[in-house]
Every structure is written in C-alpha cells, then in structure tokens.
Amino acid sequence: MTLIQKYNVPGPRYTSYPTVPYWNEEDFSLSTWKETLVHSFLESNTSEGISLYIHLPFCESLCTFCGCNKRITKRHDVEHPYIDAVLKEWELYCELLPKKPIIKEIHLGGGTPTFFSPENLEHLINGLFENADKHPNHEFSFEGHPNNTTRAHLQKLYDLGFRRVSFGVQDYSPIVQEAIHRIQSFHNVAKVTFWAREIGYTSVGHDLIFGLPFQTLEDVIDTIDKTNSLQPDRLAFYSYAHVPWIKGNGQRGFKDEDLPKDEEKRLLYEMGKKRLSENGYHEIGMDHFALETDSLYHSFNERRLHRNFMGYTSSKTQVMIGLGVSSISDSWYSFAQNVKTLEDYYDALVQNELPVFRGHLLTDEDLIIRKHILNIMCQLQTSWNEYGYYFSEINQVVERLHEMEEDGLVIITNHSLTVTEKGKAFIRNICMAFDLRMTRKLPETKLFSMTV
Template sequence: MRQDLVAKYDLRLPRYTSYPTAPHFSPAVTGSTYEGWLAGLDPATPLSLYLHIAYCAEMCWFCGCHTKITRRYDPVAEYLEVLMQEIELLASKLPGRFSARHVHFGGGSPTILSAEDFSRLIAHLKDHFDIADGAEIAVELDPRTADEAYVQAMATAGVTRASIGVQDFNRRVQEAVNRIQPYEEVAEVTGWLRKHGISEINMDLIYGLPYQTVDTIVETIDQSLTLKPRRISLFGYAHVPWMRKHQTLIPEEALPGLEERWVQYETAQKRLQDHGYISVGLDHFALADDEMALALTNKQLHRNFQGYTTDAAEVLIGLGASGIGSLPQGYVANEGELHAWKRMVLDGVLPTKRGIAISDEDRLRREVIERLMCDLEIDLAAMARAHGRPEDHFAAELDGMSDLEADGVLVRDGFTLRITEDGRPLVRAAAARFDQYLRTGELRHSKAI
C-alpha cells in the first residue's frame, strides 16, 4: 500500500461488527424492552447463541475483551451456575422452543472451565434449545489452560470448530504482552483436537505488537502453517490504554510505527496467499475449500460480533456478563460488571444494561456496510430499491467519496462501488461514509490502521 494512504486514513473507526455500533447503545433499552423483543420472535426462526465465559487465569496485556482474572476455581464455578440460570431465564421469555444453527463459546477464556463443567454447560444448553443437525459449535481455546480431557469433552459434546489464540510465537513479543505460549504447547493442543475429531481449526494472530518485526511475523506464520489451520485471523493490535488500563503495561516505545504495522500486514497477507489461503474481507484468511471461502465466492459471507462468519441467523442471543445480542428489532448488551450481572439474573431479571432499537434506515445502512465489508463491492441503487428507497438515496455519500476514489481506495461506476486491492485494508474508511452515528462516538474506536 502507498504510505501516503496509510497516514491519511489512519482514523479511529469502528470494526463494524454491528450497525449502529456499540458506543451508540444506551440504557433506554432495558430488560423489559428485550423481553418484548424476544416475545415477538417466530419460534420457526433459527437463531445463534453466544456464551461469554468472563474469566481468565492470567491477563494478556494486549487484551481488549471483557474478562476478570482468577487463580481460584470457585468464582468460575459460581459464574457457571449463574450462567445456567440465565439460560433458563432467557429460554422462559421465548415464545416456544427454538433451534440453534451456530453456538459460540467466547471470553475471557472458555477453557478455564473444567471438562466436567463444560459438559454440564453444553447439556444444560441442549435442555433449553434444539441444536440443529449440522450446527457449528465453536469454542475459543487458550492452549495454556486446555488439557486433553477438556478437548475430549468438547468432542463428546459435538464441538465442530476450535479457535486457538496464538497471537505470536516470538518469545520476546510474548514476554512483552504477558502471554508465554511456546509453539510446542500449541502443537500439542492441535494434535489433541485432531485426535478427537475436531478438524475445523482456526488460529488467531496479531500484528502491531511490541517488538514485532516483519521477520518475526513471517516466522510466526510459517510455524502456524505447519499445524495446518483451516482459517487464520490476522488482527491489528488496538492500543487503547484509556479504555483498557492493563495496556499501560505494554512498553509504547516498543510498538511498531504506522508504516511498520502496514508492512507487517502486507507481508503477512502475501505469505498466507502464497500458501493457498484466500483473503476474506479485511482480516480473515481461509483455505479455498473452506466454508468461509465458499461463502465469500457466493456472496453469502456475513459479519457479527465475532467478526466474519458464515452465520446468517437473524437472531443472535448473547448470554453471560457483557454478552451482546442482535434481533430484528435492535441490539442488546448484558451488564458487564460481574456482581451486577449476577444480581439481576438471580433476581429473575434479564441482565440487559443497554442497547438500541433500529429503524428501517438503520437496517438499510447496516446491510450496505456489511456487504461492503464482506464483498468489497456494492450496487447502491439495487440495495436502495430493495429497501423501498429511490436509486439515488445515497447520492450525498457518493459525492463525498471523491477523495477515496482519487486515492485509489475504491472505484466508482455510477451507483456501484468496488474496493481495490490496495484499498482492502481501508475498507472501514469507506464503510464509515455510510455511518450516520459515527461523529459522536469516533473517539472511542481503535485506529483503522
């Protein structure tokens, strides 16, 4: 990428895993609001479930997730009991028994649960929801806390996909972010997964970490590829110490500069492509025969709070402290403070802290942003017509894209936009032009580059 574009579009922008984005959620959406939205759902509508396990054994200093550190198991066990009560409470608010096509366990660290408790949680979930034949059940896995008994419990429960947090294999980088995780440890866990029949394996990598160089990124990728993951995520580290105080422990002077970050990204992208991985959207890579790569080809790729996904469900139910859900009527976010979340659930109240109801205009703009983020192209006239709007509905936004067009970030042909390959890393800058909420929340987002 041209370095002048790297500097020009280094803006604070959302990741667009929702629209409107989370900074615009408000307390106006309450548990009572959510209960009404749930009651209005059609039981024939398939849904997705996200379960947030809000504990980790150790804090990774780069982390931007909602998590709490514990060395004891008692708080984890207590959290699990309340989470199971929330599952019962949520299911009781639905107008029937629903079927789930996607189930995702995230965190925090789901592998902080014991194998027995993970099995209990899955069984409890299946007591209240039908898991559709062929459903994807995915678990975010920390190799430092997963043992073979846990992996075997995953397989027995029907888990089909594991996402392994690798980040970087370089020892100096690992020490700088407080995540010591040798290659051999990851290889052992990968071996257990395949031994027990879980072959859909993702690996998460991060660029822009302290002491990373182009050479160390390439070395990490090459080591990762020896383990033959089906998918790789390559995220840019978001340094937001004003939001995540533990990030102040990262030596800022060791962070790569803007230009270096993008040399890392581009080098990593080329390395993965050279090994047969297809670029999916902004930051995902998949083998050509993987479901995600096929969804990209068929323009059936989607985006939700977990990033790029093949999940097309209109309803996503978020469970656990800080869990976020999406419904046709809008978005809901659970209370993130653990004690407050527990009190609400134990009182029999849906633990909703905030959310946002969405309008028809929001739905239109959400689809525009999603298709742009996923397909890197869009016919705005056709999209407007599909939502009952005139073809020139986005005339003002198109007129405001002359800079992106002049800089080669995108190509415009009438009402059709196409992001160029040089513009791929800047797709968020193009998507942001359709965001009517951005100005009031932009300071709370990470940089686009």
C-alpha cells in the first residue's frame, strides 16, 4: 500500500480547532459570545487592532466545484440592501465594544465580491470607518472574479486602502471549465492581473485547484505554466474538496468516477509543485506558495504566519469579526457563526440583534490543542515542554504519530514534533493525531473531504 492510499482518509482542513462539527453548541449562547468578545477585545493589545471578514454571497452563476455559501442571482438590486444590513451588524458590534475599534485586516470573500459595483463597495468600506479607525499597518484584501472584475473595481478598492487581491482561476482546460461551470479565459485573468499591477497592488494572487473532474496531468501543467507566465506574487493550489452530501446539487454536476483519485490526484499536485518551485515559488504551510518578495513568504520565515477562517494570513489579530450571512467570528476564546440564509440574517438585524445562530466556547484543553494545530499548520513544528503547551494526553498523541514517524512524515523528540519535507503532503493527517475531540468521538457519517 502506498502512503497516498494509506493516509487518504476524510479529515478537517483545520481553519479552526475545534472544527465546526465538534462545536459544543449546548454550552454556547449569544450572551456568552458577547462576553468573550468584549473580554478578548480588552485583553488584546490595542495597537494590534482587529480583523474583519465580510461575506458577500451573491454570484451570477453557479460554479459546481464551490463549497461556499452563496446566492445565485443576476439581479443587482440586492446589493444595496445587503450592504446596509452588513453595516447594521457592524454598528451592533461597535455598540457592544467598549472602545472604538482599530481595523487592521479586512478581507472581502464570497460568493463574488466583485458582483457588487465599485460604488457600493465604497459605501461598504466607508461605512465601516464611520465607527472605527484604520490601523497604520492595515492589510486589506479581496477576492475577484476575472470575468467581472473591472479596472474601476481595482482602482476604487486601491483608493480605499486595499493592496492585495486574489483571482479565482481554478484551471484553464475548456473541458474542466465546462464541467465546473466556470468558463473564463487566460486573457481575462491576464488582463485583471496586469491592471492590478499597474494600479499598484503589492500582492496579486491566483487560486488554483487540483483534483477537478476530467482534469489531467497535462491540464495542470498547462495551467501552472500559464500562471508562471503572469508571476502572481502568491498562489493557492488547493485540493478539490468533494463533499456533495453537504453542498447538495451544486457538486453533483459530474460523477465520482470523473474525479482523479489517490496517486493520480497526488501526481497533479506534485508536478504542479515542482513546476512552481522551478519558477521561484516557495511552499508555505499547506496548499500555499509565494515568491520571496511577498509578505506571506516573509511571515512564514519569521514565524509570524497565522491561520484562521480566512485561511493563511501574514499577521495575527486576537479578534476576528465575521460580518454577513454565514460568516464565522473568532474571539480566540470562542467561535460564533451567523445564520446561513439571507432571510434569517435580515430578520435578526430588524430585531436589532446579532445574527448569530451557533458557536463554541473553547475549554482550556481546546486552547492548548488549538495552539499545537496552529503551530503545525503555520510553522510545520510544535513542542510541548513550554508552559501552556503540555496536556495530559500527549503520550497518546505521540503514540498515534509513531507510524507516521516510521513512514518518514515527522521527526519526534521527547518534547517536540517536526514535519519533514515528505510529511508536508500529510499535514492534515498529522494534525488529526492531536485532534482530541475527533479521536474521542469518531464521525459516524461523512463530515470531511479526503485529506489528499
């Protein structure tokens, strides 16, 4: 049996710990979320600032690979009411916080943020700062669709302080694009990339996916070569997460047998990674690559890399507030997720209440495990001899890791673990050994995508 076959099992992506299926919702309430948020806000260094993730859910068409919360519509009269609702939610948070917040990070995700007009996006960002100050070292970013991102979008957001943009590329093969219902040309991607550079964006990213339906090795090589010709500052090279049992009809536009599997799928990644390395890209954490000039590379080298519900980020704030339908907030001590439908979202805000419907209060043990998983995800190593890192079940965790050590995936000492070059492909599996909540209660139904 190969390592791919051995370790390709369902597992979390660890944008949080505990992962959402293991949240203890019974002990959570809106009032406890507010308490932990205020506590964390006061506890964190004021100069650190806070992060905002804003979910903009609208798309004009459905991409069948997508696992995000979205609403498909071609009606753009939905823009203004939604932005007003987001600003109302932000106003409720500002009334709750004991001091005027300083915003260090903003990320606009979706959905399709560039579904919204430049003018409405300006209304959103300016509205946020009616109740907040801008951090002097702010980092603002957004996701753009190459087909509808205009130069006006890029210029307006640049003028508002945005310096990083990521474009969803996925794959350039016409056959793959048709299967995933995401038709876009290399010309469109090149155009928006050049526009962003001309305007002055300091980090332009491309998002690619391997393991898509009908995707071949030749397709991945062609996509990587085209990507290299544009030299984005950073890129994500994600494994396609096939979870049709969660996402419904959106991921049922093709059959399971149309997807590359196991060794075939991993070869797509390894060849793409090799091609990227040959063109000056460095692997950062899991699924991410950056040129030496990009802030993600510097934060990784300086051990400042952080991971949260937005993915990898080059700086950390203790408080992250998620605004918009389905967004997740993180006070470090607790998580809170907003309602998932627009109707419920609007209804809560009409009642002048935060639209939170579930969450989790982290225990002392959760906080320790969270730090270990963050270390593995961001620094490829962790240790348990320092105060705040030891926990009673560490010996059982090490026992679970012994087979991975024999397979050359990790190096274990008396008090530490280091992921090897060979082990980078199996970071999710390594983190699973630390996941006490999942170890104690293995899932009885399908919850996660495959790890490889």
